[in-house]
Amino acid sequence: MSSKLSRRAWLRAGAALGLVGAAGSTRLIGRTPVSPVDHDQSGGHGNLGTVGSVDHERNGFDPHEVLTDFDYGRVSTLPNGQTLREYTFVARDAEIEIAPGVFFPAWTYNGRVPGPTIRCVEGDKIRIAFSNAGSHPHTIHFHGIHGASMDGIAGVGAGEIHPGKSTVYEFDAVPFGCHLYHCHSNPLKRHIHKGLYGAFIVDPDPAKYSGEQRQMAEARNHMYPACQEIRETVMVMNGFDTNFDGDNEVYAANTVAFAYMDRMIPVERKQRQRLYLVNITEFDPINSFHLHANFFSYYDHGTTLEPTLPTVDTIMQCQGQRGILEFSFDGFEPGPYMFHAHQSEFAELGWMGFFDVKADAEGLA
Amino acid sequence: MDEGTGLSSRVPGWVIGIVPLLLFGLFTWLFIAYSPIERLSGNVPPIEDVTVNRVELKDRLFVLHVVNGGQDPVTIAQVQVDEAYWNFRMEPSSGRIGRLETAKIYIPYHWVTGEVHELRLVTNTGVTFDHTVEVALPTPQPDALHWLIFALVGIFVGVIPVGLGLMWFPLLQRLPRSGLRFMLALTIGLLIFLLVDTVAEGMEIAGGVSDVFHAAPLLIFAGLVSFGLLVAVGNRKKTRDRNTPEGRLWIATAIAIGIGLHNLGEGMAIGAATAIGEVALGTFLVLGFALHNITEGVGIGAPMASDRPGIAKLAWLALIAGGPAVPGVWLGGFSYSPLLAVLFLSIGAGAILQVVYEVGKLLLSRAEKGAAGFGASFDWVNVGGVTLGLVIMYATALLVA
Numbered sequence: 024m025s026s027k028l029s030r031r032a033w034l035r036a037g038a039a040l041g042l043v044g045a046a047g048s049t050r051l052i053g054r055t056p057v058s059p060v061d062h063d064q065s066g067g068h069g070n071l072g073t074v075g076s077v078d079h080e081r082n083g084f085d086p087h088e089v090l091t092d093f094d095y096g097r098v099s100t101l102p103n104g105q106t107l108r109e110y111t112f113v114a115r116d117a118e119i120e121i122a123p124g125v126f127f128p129a130w131t132y133n134g135r136v137p138g139p140t141i142r143c144v145e146g147d148k149i150r151i152a153f154s155n156a157g158s159h160p161h162t163i164h165f166h167g168i169h170g171a172s173m174d175g176i177a178g179v180g181a182g183e184i185h186p187g188k189s190t191v192y193e194f195d196a197v198p199f200g201c202h203l204y205h206c207h208s209n210p211l212k213r214h215i216h217k218g219l220y221g222a223f224i225v226d227p228d229p230a231k232y233s234g235e236q237r238q239m240a241e242a243r244n245h246m247y248p249a250c251q252e253i254r255e256t257v258m259v260m261n262g263f264d265t266n267f268d269g270d271n272e273v274y275a276a277n278t279v280a281f282a283y284m285d286r287m288i289p290v291e292r293k294q295r296q297r298l299y300l301v302n303i304t305e306f307d308p309i310n311s312f313h314l315h316a317n318f319f320s321y322y323d324h325g326t327t328l329e330p331t332l333p334t335v336d337t338i339m340q341c342q343g344q345r346g347i348l349e350f351s352f353d354g355f356e357p358g359p360y361m362f363h364a365h366q367s368e369f370a371e372l373g374w375m376g377f378f379d380v381k382a383d384a385e386g387l388a
Numbered sequence: 389m390d391e392g393t394g395l396s397s398r399v400p401g402w403v404i405g406i407v408p409l410l411l412f413g414l415f416t417w418l419f420i421a422y423s424p425i426e427r428l429s430g431n432v433p434p435i436e437d438v439t440v441n442r443v444e445l446k447d448r449l450f451v452l453h454v455v456n457g458g459q460d461p462v463t464i465a466q467v468q469v470d471e472a473y474w475n476f477r478m479e480p481s482s483g484r485i486g487r488l489e490t491a492k493i494y495i496p497y498h499w500v501t502g503e504v505h506e507l508r509l510v511t512n513t514g515v516t517f518d519h520t521v522e523v524a525l526p527t528p529q530p531d532a533l534h535w536l537i538f539a540l541v542g543i544f545v546g547v548i549p550v551g552l553g554l555m556w557f558p559l560l561q562r563l564p565r566s567g568l569r570f571m572l573a574l575t576i577g578l579l580i581f582l583l584v585d586t587v588a589e590g591m592e593i594a595g596g597v598s599d600v601f602h603a604a605p606l607l608i609f610a611g612l613v614s615f616g617l618l619v620a621v622g623n624r625k626k627t628r629d630r631n632t633p634e635g636r637l638w639i640a641t642a643i644a645i646g647i648g649l650h651n652l653g654e655g656m657a658i659g660a661a662t663a664i665g666e667v668a669l670g671t672f673l674v675l676g677f678a679l680h681n682i683t684e685g686v687g688i689g690a691p692m693a694s695d696r697p698g699i700a701k702l703a704w705l706a707l708i709a710g711g712p713a714v715p716g717v718w719l720g721g722f723s724y725s726p727l728l729a730v731l732f733l734s735i736g737a738g739a740i741l742q743v744v745y746e747v748g749k750l751l752l753s754r755a756e757k758g759a760a761g762f763g764a765s766f767d768w769v770n771v772g773g774v775t776l777g778l779v780i781m782y783a784t785a786l787l788v789a
Contacts, residue, residue, distance in 0.1 A: 070475040070496075073466050122473070124465030124483070124512050265514025272468075272510060280473065371472030 071371060075123030077279050082119050084135035086275075086282035090256040093142035093224070093245065096149075105195075106147045112138070114157040114184075114206070114219065121263050121273050122280040122373060129218035130157055130206070136278045137259040137303070138204070138221030142245060145199040145228045154189035161214065164207035165223055166343070169194035176207045183208050199227040199243075201299045201325030201345045203259075216264060216305035218278075222257050222345075224299055226250075227328065239328040253295045256288070260312070260340070260364070260374065262304045271306055274364065274374035283362075283376025290378045292355055298348040299325070302340035310369065311339040312348070315361040319350035337365050357382040436462045436511055438485070439598040440519035442724055443507070444527040445499060452493040452507065452519070456485040457598030468508040468516075469497050483512075488600065499524045530722045538659055538717040545658060546651045546713025549678045551706040553685015560686075560693040565754075566769050568693050572751050573770040575687040576744055577777020579646070582684075583740045585785070586650055587611070589657075590733035597726045607734040614649075614738030615745075618642060622746060631753065633695040639746045640692045644708040646739030647684045651709065653733040655716020660724045679784050683777075684709060691750055 079085035096108030112132050119129045119136060132138030143149060155161050160183035164175035172180030173194045181190035206219035229240040229247065241247040245255075261278060262271030273280045290296065298319075302310045313336060320330035321338050325347040332338065338346065352360065363375035437458035444451040450469070456462045464483045467476040476495045485491045499505055505521040528534045560571060587607070594603035622638055688705050719728070752765055 071472055072475060073473045074475050075465075122466055122510075124463065125510055125514055126512055127514055263514070265510065266516045272514060272516060368471050372468070373473065 072281050072284060073122045073373070076285065077120045077123050077282070079279075082135075082279075083117070084278075086277040086279045087286065087288070089135070089137065089140075089277045090258070090288065092140065093255075093257070094139040095142050095245075101148060106144065108141075108143050108147050108149055108196075110139070110141065110149070110151045112151055112153045112163060114153070114155045114161040116157050119218070119278070121265070121275070121278055125265060125273065127218075127263050127265055127273075130159065130161070130214065131218050132163070132221060136218035136220075137261065137301075138219070140222040140224065140257050140299075141204070142224045142226070143196045144226045144244060144246065145197055145231075147196045147225075149192075149194055149196050151192040152189065153184060153192060155184045155186050157186055159214070160185045160208050161206045161219060162208055163192055163204050165192070165194070165204045166202040167194065167223065167225070168197045174207075175204075177209055196225045198326050199225045201301065201322075201347050203301045203303060203343065203345055205303060205343075212305055215303060216262070218261075220259065220261070220303045222259055222299055222301050224257070224325075232328075236328055243328070253297050254290070255297045255299070257299045258301070258312075260300065260302045260304055260310045262306065262369075262374075264306060269306055271304070272372065274304070274310075274369040274372045276374060276376065280373025281375060287359055287377040287379035290352060290360075290380045291383070292352040292357065292380045293383055295349065295351045295353075296378075298350075299345070300338075300340070300348055301345040302342060304342065304369075307342075307366075307369070309339045309341050309366075310374075311337060311365045313337040313363060313365040314348075314350065317350055317352065317355070317360060319348045322347040322349075339365075352378070352380045355380055435459070436513065436515045436517075437599065438462055438464075438509060438511070438517040439596075440507070440509075440517070441490075441726065443519065443521055445521070445524055446527065448496055448498050450493075450495040450497055450499065450505075450507065450521070452495070452509075453490060454485065454493060454509070454517075455490045455598055456487060457600035459487065461486045463512040464491070464493065464509050465512045466510040467493060467495055468506075468510065469495060470506050471508075501525060528721060534721065535718065538721045539714050541658060542655050542714030542717040543710075545678055545681065545717075546655065546710030547706060548710070549681035550647070550685040550688070550710035551703070553682040553687075554689050554702050554706050556686055557689040557693075557702060560689050563693065568690070569751065569754055570769050570773040571686070571690040571693065572747055572754070573773025574777040574780075575643070575690045575773075576747050576751070577774040577779075578683055578687050578781050579643070579740050579744045579747070579777075580774070581778050581781035581785075582647070582650055583737055583744065585781075586653065586733050586737040586740060589653065590730050590737065593726050593733070594730050597730060601727055603727060603730045607730050607737075610731055610734035611738035611741065614735040615741045616738075618645070618739055618742040619745065622742070633692075633697075636691045636695055636750070637697060637701070639743070639750060640688050640697070640705055641708065642739070642746055643688045643691070643743045644705045646736065646743045647688065647709040648712040649732065649736030649739045651681070652712035652716040652719075653729065653736050655713035655718075656720030656724065656729050656732065657716075658713075659717035659720025659722070681710070683780055683784065691747060 094110065096110045099107045099109075101107050115131050115134055117129050117131045117134055118126050119131070121127045129136055141149070151163060153163055162175040162177070162181075162183055165173075173192055174180065175192060177183045184190050202223040202225060204221055204223045206214040208214045226244040226246075227240040229237050229244055232240045238249065242249040242253065244250050258276040259278075260274075260276050262275070263273040264270060265272040275282065300312055304310045315336075318334050318336045321332040321335055323331040323344075323346045325345070330349070331346075338348070340346065357380050359377040359379050361375070361377050363370040435458060437456065439455050439457055441453045441455055443453070454464075462485050464478060464485070467474055474495055474497060476493055478494070479492045493509070495507070497505075499521070501524055503524055505524055507519045507521065509517045509519075511517075560568070563571065590607040591604060594607050597603035622642060685706065688709055689702070716732075751770060752762065
């Protein structure tokens with residue numbers, strides 16, 4: 024810049040850099056959440072993160088509950104022996120607090136973002152009664168194998184469901200894996216980023232396998248003890264463009280910025296961890312997950328019993344991509360272990376958290 | 389026609405005076421009660437308008453001075469520094485800023501010397517307001533050293549060059565009649581350049597001021613008011629006749645006042661820039677301004693060339709024209725306000741316009757015998773003088789651009 028500065032640029036720079044007469048009080052207080060991110064114990068750097076806290080009760084959902092609140096549906100058995108899982112989805116407009124004090128005019132399934140986590144078993148009949156109580160036409164489009172009329176897109180089958188209307192989506196849950204659903208009304212970008220999406224998890228059916236593979240399938244199926252011993256969580260990586268300029272102001276896993284930093288996820292160090300990770304971030308082509316001080320096995324799309332990437336600490340997912348992470352802190356030093364998007368920008372705009380690994384005797388809070 | 393006159397003459401004057409006011413009250417009430425505009429906009433969220441007036445950089449701390457220029461209160465919910473959420477403290481602590489109210493935001497941050505930082509305020513509705521710190525350098529605090537250095541800079545930029553320019557005064561006195569006319573025309577050229585430059589600078593800064601303050605109209609009208617006031621002052625009996633030494637001294641004084649106000653604005657610019665640091669750059673620019681300002685001294689002297697004003701008067705004029713640079717540097721260096729800068733530049737522009745008017749009249753009165761009137765004044769001497777004045781200002785302005 025140097026000698027190119029014009030007098031006008033000078034004045035601008037003056038305005039920008041501004042100068043003050045009497046120096047006011049400069050106490051550096053700030054409401055700083057107690058977090059291990061404070062690199063400088065004196066607080067001289069200031070702290071990364073938001074100020075204040077989100078009212079989860081008013082939101083109607085808590086990111087810590089979203090981690091584990093699998094929705095198995097209303098279960099019954101059809102005459103042919105097939106398991107039927109029935110769900111009721113209602114699209115609603117809702118203003119949600121995505122960072123302390125920052126409100127976003129969201130479109131939701133059942134009043135929450137992400138929507139309910141559907142959990143079922145390969146081959147189950149899934150029946151979703153969908154009604155639209157929102158202000159725009161919506162659909163539910165599932166990532167899975169089904170007929171064209173059940174694809175939940177505009178102009179095919181029931182097409183877009185207008186406000187006050189309803190429809191029923193019905194299909195068999197195949198293939199097993201970690202999937203997702205989202206609204207497929209046009210314009211797609213707006214309908215997705217406003218909050219209409221959720222995880223759709225299909226467990227493998229052990230009856231189809233034998234030997235070692237059967238054991239693997241049992242460890243993945245929520246109806247088997249081998250699976251129940253594992254701590255299973257769901258994270259939907261998302262972002263919010265609060266000023267609608269085509270760029271996200273807030274990034275998160277399960278909607279609320281820094282939700283797992285301000286309050287860490289407690290982990291029992293001996294327990295094996297399985298994380299269903301879904302990327303539905305709009306505007307940015309990819310999102311990523313990086314685990315500190317540990318490595319994990321990754322199952323891309325969750326459609327295989329063997330890991331597709333056996334020993335990694337960072338994976339990336341394009342929009343709509345998802346997968347399963349398996350790891351353990353067994354034998355690790357107790358303490359906070361960080362995870363975040365390895366796009367530093369996403370991390371520092373909210374997509375960052377901690378596993379609080381507890382010693383065996385401590386138990387979980 | 390007669391009947392109408394008859395009616396209005398029968399109605400008492402106070403009734404005629406008050407009826408429109410009463411009707412205005414009625415229409416206002418109807419408008420508020422039925423709010424037709426609101427029917428158009430429904431429950432659309434209010435348009436938020438937050439402007440960062442200035443940012444202080446202290447030890448590991450940004451202090452933002454912000455103003456809400458919108459129709460409704462705004463609540464600052466979060467703050468980002470370089471695309472990262474950062475903890476902050478705010479006065480008022482609620483984060484709520486009423487219409488036309490100001491607030492201070494304290495962000496503890498280990499900023500990087502000499503680099504750019506992007507600050508972003510996120511309101512509770514998710515609207516964002518951005519502000520760029522172009523070069524991160526500590527904001528100078530008003531201690532004795534800074535007062536002194538800023539004063540020296542102001543003297544060097546203002547008083548000294550104007551004084552040096554006035555030292556050519558004896559040379560002006562030796563000029564033949566047409567040479568003097570040429571110098572007066574040259575002065576007009578210098579002043580026209582300053583006028584346009586001042587208005588352009590003011591417009592530039594006005595663009596950064598919150599819309600609610602209407603800085604651009606303020607610039608124009610404050611300038612016209614200062615023009616009118618100075619013309620009225622110049623029309624006092626004592627100085628009205630421009631063919632007396634008193635009248636010509638008044639013109640010289642008026643030029644000095646106009647240039648002084650202009651230098652106040654320049655001083656603010658220098659103060660704001662010097663405060664950023666960049667000592668070498670500052671030195672270069674100060675030299676450029678100083679050279680630029682020598683020509684202003686010539687302009688002050690030209691109308692009085694046929695008189696003998698005395699050294700004391702000349703020194704006094706140099707102080708009027710150059711002195712305001714000192715408070716300008718202080719103001720710009722310690723407490724820059726874009727709105728205040730616009731106001732000063734505007735007053736300066738009005739003063740310069742008045743001087744162009746006065747010198748122009750003087751020039752017309754000195755036209756060659758037989759050539760009278762505005763059109764006839766466009767001879768080679770006058771046009772050449774104005775042109776050279778513009779060229780000199782343009783050339784010396786290149787030094788500071």
